[in-house]
Amino acid sequence: MREVAIIGAGSTKFGELWEKSFRDISVEAGLRAIGDAGISGEEIDALYGGNMSAGRFIEQEHIGALIADYAGLTGLHIPATRVEAACASGALALHLAVLSVASGWYDFVIAAGVEKMTDVDSDIADDLLASSVDREWEAICGATLPSLFAQMARAHMERYHTTSEQMAKVAAKNHANAIHNPYAQFRRAISAEAVLNSPLVADPLHMLDCSSIADGAAAVVLCAADKAKAYTDSPVYVKASAQASDTISLHDRRDVTAMDATIFASKKAYQTASLEPSQIDVAEVHDSYTIAEILAIEDLGFFNKGEGGIATGEGQTEIGGRIAINPSGGLKACGHPLGATGIRQAVEITQQLRGEAGKRQVPNAEVGLTHNIGGTGGTAIVHIFTS
Amino acid sequence: MVSTAKFWREQASRYNLEGTHCLTCGSYFFPPRIVCPKCRRDGNIERYQFKGTGDVVTYTTVYQAPQNPNRQTPYTLATIKLDEGPRLLSEVICEPEEIGTGMRVRSVFRKIGEEGARGMIYYGTKFVLA
Ligand SMILES: [Zn+2]
Numbered sequence: 001m002r003e004v005a006i007i008g009a010g011s012t013k014f015g016e017l018w019e020k021s022f023r024d025i026s027v028e029a030g031l032r033a034i035g036d037a038g039i040s041g042e043e044i045d046a047l048y049g050g051n052m053s054a055g056r057f058i059e060q061e062h063i064g065a066l067i068a069d070y071a072g073l074t075g076l077h078i079p080a081t082r083v084e085a086a087c088a089s090g091a092l093a094l095h096l097a098v099l100s101v102a103s104g105w106y107d108f109v110i111a112a113g114v115e116k117m118t119d120v121d122s123d124i125a126d127d128l129l130a131s132s133v134d135r136e137w138e139a140i141c142g143a144t145l146p147s148l149f150a151q152m153a154r155a156h157m158e159r160y161h162t163t164s165e166q167m168a169k170v171a172a173k174n175h176a177n178a179i180h181n182p183y184a185q186f187r188r189a190i191s192a193e194a195v196l197n198s199p200l201v202a203d204p205l206h207m208l209d210c211s212s213i214a215d216g217a218a219a220v221v222l223c224a225a226d227k228a229k230a231y232t233d234s235p236v237y238v239k240a241s242a243q244a245s246d247t248i249s250l251h252d253r254r255d256v257t258a259m260d261a262t263i264f265a266s267k268k269a270y271q272t273a274s275l276e277p278s279q280i281d282v283a284e285v286h287d288s289y290t291i292a293e294i295l296a297i298e299d300l301g302f303f304n305k306g307e308g309g310i311a312t313g314e315g316q317t318e319i320g321g322r323i324a325i326n327p328s329g330g331l332k333a334c335g336h337p338l339g340a341t342g343i344r345q346a347v348e349i350t351q352q353l354r355g356e357a358g359k360r361q362v363p364n365a366e367v368g369l370t371h372n373i374g375g376t377g378g379t380a381i382v383h384i385f386t387s
Numbered sequence: 388m389v390s391t392a393k394f395w396r397e398q399a400s401r402y403n404l405e406g407t408h409c410l411t412c413g414s415y416f417f418p419p420r421i422v423c424p425k426c427r428r429d430g431n432i433e434r435y436q437f438k439g440t441g442d443v444v445t446y447t448t449v450y451q452a453p454q455n456p457n458r459q460t461p462y463t464l465a466t467i468k469l470d471e472g473p474r475l476l477s478e479v480i481c482e483p484e485e486i487g488t489g490m491r492v493r494s495v496f497r498k499i500g501e502e503g504a505r506g507m508i509y510y511g512t513k514f515v516l517a
Contacts, residue, residue, distance in 0.1 A: 151466055154488070251466045
């Protein structure tokens with residue numbers, strides 16, 4: 001296996017991009033990443049695109065060929081593959097792109113993620129989110145995606161005394177970080193109090209505990225690490241890429257207050273990278289709901305089980321704290337265009353490890369981690385990067 | 388809404404809480420599984436009708452959900468551990484403040500939806516506090 005590096009990264013702004021189409025945002029993110037890498041189209045060997053549900057959001061399948069076509073790569077006839085693992089589709093595209101370079105099969109590969117969610121009305125988009133869990137035995141029985149995370153939150157509160165205030169603090173912290181992220185959907189501070197005063201979606205989760213529907217795309221360019229220095233002075237090395245699965249239904253899990261897919265994927269990733277959780281300086285984790293960030297920082301080994309809420313309340317996950325979690329603003333403030341999120345996380349870590357994150361820069365960031373899940377944790381994908 | 392064929396296919400499970408039981412290791416499954424995750428090819432699976440009693444593992448009251456003519460918000464959902472072992476998700480017919488973790492519940496047969504004014508009416512299982 002060869003070592004793999006990121007040599008280029010780029011993203012669109014996330015949000016309600018009514019004036020831009022699916023293909024517009026795909027191409028915009030791809031061109032930014034390619035421009036950042038300084039490679040030519042002829043050098044690209046393959047493309048992997050993560051996308052959850054273009055078939056239902058924009059009634060378009062065959063996304064791989066479409067993106068390659070509008071990115072101007074048609075004449076090169078490169079393999080272009082769309083992959084899907086619900087909200088973890090982006091990280092899955094990165095995982096497969098990494099494997100394809102590590103194996104020696106390809107030298108230069110683009111991993112992209114894209115979702116165009118606002119062409120349908122929000123009721124349809126909310127219902128589509130429920131296709132990431134068990135449609136037959138959760139959604140038909142009345143479950144929405146937030147109602148399942150709400151049940152995790154309830155159990156975590158009762159078992160570990162986690163509070164609604166601590167969950168609200170996740171949202172407040174991530175919004176504060178996003179003020180300095182020009183690509184985030186929401187660049188304004190919100191107080192924990194505002195989160196608690198927002199309407200209940202599914203008790204105990206409020207509207208401002210939930211990430212938003214958005215459009216967006218992101219892309220990174222990968223190459224064999226030994227070729228990276230020819231393109232950039234600051235390559236970011238992919239030290240681990242690990243994927244794990246779990247039951248599709250929340251009710252079938254070993255424990256509703258932990259995600260075993262996250263635990264398994266991160267253990268494998270730490271082992272591959274020969275690193276400990278305590279050596280991670282900065283992490284982009286899957287905070288689709290505030291409780292999800294608390295579960296993630298425990299299951300990734302940053303804090304003991306049950307102590308994620310306390311750590312958040314104490315400010316240990318802020319930039320400058322013990323470990324910076326979601327300096328970009330996370331899914332909560334960047335917006336969560338499903339298939340784009342996993343790649344956006346890698347774009348943020350690339351900028352952090354290059355020291356290019358401006359006012360949201362984590363001081364001395366040398367080791368970064370991304371964590372992207374599908375549904376309620378049926379899939380988890382963890383990447384570890386170093387400068 | 389669910390298509391008629393999709394609903395009819397799972398009718399026994401939705402009407403009667405019918406699942407499966409692995410005779411090799413004694414595990415129970417709801418909804419029915421044809422492969423036992425413990426025994427896999429060594430499993431010996433038979434149908435089993437659950438008694439319909441269990442405990443609340445965790446719960447929520449849903450205040451916002453995509454519009455559905457068959458389900459008005461707020462409604463309460465729970466993860467329920469059946470006495471035979473498996474867990475499932477169900478609506479619990481109760482006031483939001485009545486439910487709590489660890490409470491006993493039992494299944495009841497209720498209308499869960501219909502397709503238009505003259506369409507098919509769907510029945511299925513919900514739970515009430517025991
Ligand atoms: Zn068995």
